[in-house]
Amino acid sequence: VSEHHDRGHHHLPGPSVWPMVCGGGIALFFFGIVTSLVFSLVGLLLLAWSIAGWVGEVRDES
Amino acid sequence: MDEASAPVGAWIDRVSTPVIGTLTFIASEAVFFGCLIAAFAIYRTASPSGPSPKILDVGVTGLFSVLLWASSGTIVLAERRLARDDQAGFRRWLLLTIALGAAFLIGQALEYRKMFAEGIRLGTNLFTSSFFTLTGFHGFHVLLGLVALTTLACLAFAGDYVGGRRHAAVAAVATYWHFVDGVWVVVFSVVYLWALL
Numbered sequence: 001v002s003e004h005h006d007r008g009h010h011h012l013p014g015p016s017v018w019p020m021v022c023g024g025g026i027a028l029f030f031f032g033i034v035t036s037l038v039f040s041l042v043g044l045l046l047l048a049w050s051i052a053g054w055v056g057e058v059r060d061e062s
Numbered sequence: 063m064d065e066a067s068a069p070v071g072a073w074i075d076r077v078s079t080p081v082i083g084t085l086t087f088i089a090s091e092a093v094f095f096g097c098l099i100a101a102f103a104i105y106r107t108a109s110p111s112g113p114s115p116k117i118l119d120v121g122v123t124g125l126f127s128v129l130l131w132a133s134s135g136t137i138v139l140a141e142r143r144l145a146r147d148d149q150a151g152f153r154r155w156l157l158l159t160i161a162l163g164a165a166f167l168i169g170q171a172l173e174y175r176k177m178f179a180e181g182i183r184l185g186t187n188l189f190t191s192s193f194f195t196l197t198g199f200h201g202f203h204v205l206l207g208l209v210a211l212t213t214l215a216c217l218a219f220a221g222d223y224v225g226g227r228r229h230a231a232v233a234a235v236a237t238y239w240h241f242v243d244g245v246w247v248v249v250f251s252v253v254y255l256w257a258l259l
């Protein structure tokens with residue numbers, strides 16, 4: 001039995017906005033590659049922000 | 063009930079939720095890679111003129127590939143150190159894994175730079191389109207893996223994994239990293255080794 005769930009009882013993370021921000025950042029990064037690198041830069045910043053927020057949220061949960 | 067006749071649920075219950083999520087993600091990625099590999103196999107020699115697989119430097123890419131495959135070994139060693147709660151050893155092998163993955167990406171960047179210098183672009187012909195799409199897609203996965211590994215390293219230095227805490231996160235990232243390394247065996251064989259025949 002893993003550290004995260006007993007038989008039949010699965011731990012699931014709470015609702016979060018960070019996965020959506022992370023996806024938006026990656027999409028913006030690639031949009032910038034074919035348009036302007038400014039979009040890529042904003043995308044990378046969004047990605048970094050979302051990872052920090054997401055990891056922070058998971059750390060607070062556990 | 064013996065092991066062979068145990069229901070599927072019994073196996074699932076032994077796997078942590080993060081690893082199940084990663085395996086599900088990998089399943090969808092495998093289909094994506096399969097499509098790109100099939101497209102490359104069809105288009106690699108479909109253009110009557112322009113660059114062909116013969117321009118690829120198999121030896122140099124092979125050397126950088128060995129570094130990537132070695133990183134699968136170092137992350138296993140990192141996990142073993144973590145299982146023994148040897149935090150210093152875990153951090154050391156994790157950093158080496160990151161270094162090996164980064165070295166592979168540098169190798170790919172150098173290969174792309176050499177091709178760009180020769181005027182070879184994504185839209186040059188069908189071979190270059192399928193080559194850059196397939197290897198670039200894989201390189202992006204390596205980059206995402208490096209971001210995940212670096213996040214793990216930061217948390218390791220913050221003491222997040224002391225005393226057996228949050229090991230499932232490490233197992234999930236390691237599973238993804240093995241997939242990235244494993245899929246490169248197929249990509250390298252189809253793109254580079256096939257070019258030697």
